[in-house]
Amino acid sequence: MGSSLTISLDAMGGDHGLDSTVPASLAALSEHPDLRLILVGDEAAVNEKLNSCGASNSERLEVQHASQVVEMDDKPAHAMRMKKDSSMRVAINMVKEGRADACVSAGNTGALMATARFVLKMLPGIDRPAICGLLPTIPGFCHMLDMGANVDASADNLFEFAVMGSVLASAVNNIDSPSVGLLNIGEEEIKGNERIKEAARLLSESKLNYVGYVEGDGIYAGKANVIVCDGFNGNIALKASEGVAKMISHKIKQSFTKNIFTKIAGLVAMPVLNCFRKTIDPRRYNGASLLGLQGIAVKSHGGADALAFQTAINQAIIEVRNRVPERINEQLERLLVEQRDES
Amino acid sequence: MGSSLTISLDAMGGDHGLDSTVPASLAALSEHPDLRLILVGDEAAVNEKLNSCGASNSERLEVQHASQVVEMDDKPAHAMRMKKDSSMRVAINMVKEGRADACVSAGNTGALMATARFVLKMLPGIDRPAICGLLPTIPGFCHMLDMGANVDASADNLFEFAVMGSVLASAVNNIDSPSVGLLNIGEEEIKGNERIKEAARLLSESKLNYVGYVEGDGIYAGKANVIVCDGFNGNIALKASEGVAKMISHKIKQSFTKNIFTKIAGLVAMPVLNCFRKTIDPRRYNGASLLGLQGIAVKSHGGADALAFQTAINQAIIEVRNRVPERINEQLERLLVEQRDES
Numbered sequence: 001m002g003s004s005l006t007i008s009l010d011a012m013g014g015d016h017g018l019d020s021t022v023p024a025s026l027a028a029l030s031e032h033p034d035l036r037l038i039l040v041g042d043e044a045a046v047n048e049k050l051n052s053c054g055a056s057n058s059e060r061l062e063v064q065h066a067s068q069v070v071e072m073d074d075k076p077a078h079a080m081r082m083k084k085d086s087s088m089r090v091a092i093n094m095v096k097e098g099r100a101d102a103c104v105s106a107g108n109t110g111a112l113m114a115t116a117r118f119v120l121k122m123l124p125g126i127d128r129p130a131i132c133g134l135l136p137t138i139p140g141f142c143h144m145l146d147m148g149a150n151v152d153a154s155a156d157n158l159f160e161f162a163v164m165g166s167v168l169a170s171a172v173n174n175i176d177s178p179s180v181g182l183l184n185i186g187e188e189e190i191k192g193n194e195r196i197k198e199a200a201r202l203l204s205e206s207k208l209n210y211v212g213y214v215e216g217d218g219i220y221a222g223k224a225n226v227i228v229c230d231g232f233n234g235n236i237a238l239k240a241s242e243g244v245a246k247m248i249s250h251k252i253k254q255s256f257t258k259n260i261f262t263k264i265a266g267l268v269a270m271p272v273l274n275c276f277r278k279t280i281d282p283r284r285y286n287g288a289s290l291l292g293l294q295g296i297a298v299k300s301h302g303g304a305d306a307l308a309f310q311t312a313i314n315q316a317i318i319e320v321r322n323r324v325p326e327r328i329n330e331q332l333e334r335l336l337v338e339q340r341d342e343s
Numbered sequence: 344m345g346s347s348l349t350i351s352l353d354a355m356g357g358d359h360g361l362d363s364t365v366p367a368s369l370a371a372l373s374e375h376p377d378l379r380l381i382l383v384g385d386e387a388a389v390n391e392k393l394n395s396c397g398a399s400n401s402e403r404l405e406v407q408h409a410s411q412v413v414e415m416d417d418k419p420a421h422a423m424r425m426k427k428d429s430s431m432r433v434a435i436n437m438v439k440e441g442r443a444d445a446c447v448s449a450g451n452t453g454a455l456m457a458t459a460r461f462v463l464k465m466l467p468g469i470d471r472p473a474i475c476g477l478l479p480t481i482p483g484f485c486h487m488l489d490m491g492a493n494v495d496a497s498a499d500n501l502f503e504f505a506v507m508g509s510v511l512a513s514a515v516n517n518i519d520s521p522s523v524g525l526l527n528i529g530e531e532e533i534k535g536n537e538r539i540k541e542a543a544r545l546l547s548e549s550k551l552n553y554v555g556y557v558e559g560d561g562i563y564a565g566k567a568n569v570i571v572c573d574g575f576n577g578n579i580a581l582k583a584s585e586g587v588a589k590m591i592s593h594k595i596k597q598s599f600t601k602n603i604f605t606k607i608a609g610l611v612a613m614p615v616l617n618c619f620r621k622t623i624d625p626r627r628y629n630g631a632s633l634l635g636l637q638g639i640a641v642k643s644h645g646g647a648d649a650l651a652f653q654t655a656i657n658q659a660i661i662e663v664r665n666r667v668p669e670r671i672n673e674q675l676e677r678l679l680v681e682q683r684d685e686s
Contacts, residue, residue, distance in 0.1 A: 136590065137590065138589075138590050138593050138594075148528055151528070151536050152536065183579065185491055185494070185574070185575055185578040185579065185582075193494050193495065193575070215578075215582045216578070216579045216580070216581065216582025216583035216584070216585070216586055217582045217583065217585045217586030217589065218582075218586065219583060219586055220583075220586035220587055220589065220590040221586060221589070221590075229579075231528070232528055232536070232576070233575070233576060233579050235528040235558075235559070236526065236528065236559045236572075236576050236579055236580050236583075237559070237579050237580065237583040238559065238583075239528075239558045239559025239560045239561075240559035240560065240562060240563075240579075240580040240581075240583050240584050241559070241583050241584065241586075241587045242559070242560045243559055243560030243561065243562055243563035243564060243584075244563055244584040244587045244588055245587055245591065246481075246560065246563065246564070247479065247480065247481050247563040247564075247623070248588065248591055248623065250481050251481075251619050251622055251623060252616070252619050254619075255615050255616070255618055255619035255622075256615055258615075262615050264611075265611045265612050265614070265615045266612075266615070268607075268608045268611040268612060269608050269609075269611060269612030269615070269616075271608070272598050272599055272601075272605050272608045272609070272612070273595070273598070273612075275598055276594050276595050276597075276598035279594055279598075280590070280591065280594060
């Protein structure tokens with residue numbers, strides 16, 4: 001710990017923009033005495049929001065003006081070409097220029113991915129970036145990637161995702177030799193398409209702790225520390241899971257408000273249910289890592305509130321402290337050297 | 344209603360075999376006075392189980408001997424070639440021979456699909472069969488297909504799935520012009536891969552009530568009556584959903600057993616929670632339809648208990664009464680004629 005670190009924030013991004021990012025920033029600064037933040041966005045609006053939140057002047061908090069905002073429905077190419085002074089782009093530039101150690105944005109995923117890739121560049125040996133998120137499981141949590149950076153992925157891409165996810169899990173969560181599973185529609189060797197079978201072969205032959213295929217329900221049963229899949233399947237699994245959780249929450253509420261008796265039962269049960277809800281609160285799992293880049297960029301959920309956005313800032317802090325991109329690079333080189341030595 | 348119908352059951356299939364299928368059969372017979380069942384399996388074992396359940400002789404219940412059983416890990420090709428006298432195969436044969444109006448099995452999905460396709464044959468104009476299941480949603484329920492019959496699907500396949508799902512929803516649930524959505528990773532027109540975009544074009548130009556792309560969470564928000572996807576994504580979404588539901592159930596139980604106070608709260612809350620649990624009980628949604636065949640075959644979940652297996656029998660009954668294969672055939676012809684007339 002000890003040495004100070006700086007994170008640049010896309011202050012305008014996400015559904016709630018400054019209403020989330022400013023309070024989250026203030027909370028993060030008071031939690032981490034060695035943290036410096038750069039809020040990137042419309043200077044007047046950011047300062048107004050800071051004032052209304054009663055923020056005092058601090059040399060740990062800087063505002064950097066950016067005249068444009070990437071909208072949630074902007075196409076990535078449009079954002080890249082036409083919005084070179086967007087809060088998102090400027091926040092990423094600061095990482096490239098060495099003025100920040102990491103950046104966080106709740107903005108448009110596609111634009112963030114494309115811009116981060118363009119500005120920060122890929123790590124050597126990594127073909128495509130991946131979005132890696134944290135999910136709650138019965139025994140604890142797991143990392144899943146890709147959650148939507150790529151519509152599809154080759155066997156080699158899936159192998160690279162496995163390396164990156166494995167490094168993240170060991171660097172960030174101190175898991176020694178994290179178990180890695182491939183998301184598939186069956187656990188038997190015969191299941192799945194050719195790309196997945198080929199990825200399974202690559203993983204079996206590697207030094208990674210590959211544990212085989214994992215089905216959709218295996219994610220939450222905790223079958224592996226790292227779940228690898230293409231971005232299409234990852235996104236479908238993630239969103240379907242969110243949908244089920246919302247439906248269950250809705251139906252539980254409905255059950256407790258049916259009549260006077262259930263309402264009374266609800267009064268007794270609510271404190272316990274609220275406590276349970278905290279353990280799977282998506283805000284506690286916010287902050288997906290954009291892996292494979294020569295720099296740290298964290299994607300917050302677009303709908304993040306201040307608490308959720310603060311979790312994403314924390315994720316960036318942990319990745320900086322644990323030098324995640326450098327470690328991915330080292331691990332990749334080590335695996336390649338080992339494979340060369342064996343053949 | 345009125346006229347009697349006959350259903351053949353693979354009595355040996357599934358994790359619980361006769362322990363599920365026999366009690367389910369007896370319950371179904373007493374629920375439906377016009378139902379006839381043929382229990383296919385090892386005659387001695389079936390009769391023994393019938394006796395132990397206290398079943399009286401009934402002309403509505405027949406036992407058909409079959410000397411083999413398809414195991415859960417048998418490859419489809421092996422089951423087809425080497426187990427021609429399996430309880431699964433014989434139950435399907437009976438539909439082909441006109442001795443039964445439909446068959447139900449909780450056995451190996453791949454073998455069931457392959458055998459049903461081989462024996463019953465596809466409907467003209469349908470390239471591939473699909474597994475269509477019922478899922479609970481916030482406003483009620485929806486049909487999703489394909490849930491795993493095909494690892495991938497072309498745009499034409501997805502279009503056929505949409506037609507079949509639409510017919511099933513209107514025939515079985517009396518939904519006039521069911522809304523049809525395509526499962527995708529975003530709701531915007533630009534999202535998704537080429538196959539999905541092409542399927543969207545086909546659906547937009549058709550007379551089906553196509554409502555556009557639906558994301559994973561949209562399934563449970565009730566965005567469409569019928570959700571169309573390839574078998575890989577359908578299976579991933581379904582299993583991930585099951586996994587989340589199990590995790591939530593586990594964590595709720597954990598929360599209520601933490602200490603004496605939460606245990607007391609649990610006593611008060613349990614009746615309400617159990618009532619809620621019933622509304623999303625997977626046993627109430629058991630019985631997936633194998634669509635696209637010239638005959639009715641229903642797949643029960645492998646882990647189905649007697650109640651769940653009975654739900655699958657009910658699904659078969661409803662499909663017989665509503666002539667699902669004939670109506671898919673009619674609808675497909677109508678859509679093709681309309682398209683021809685327009686071009």
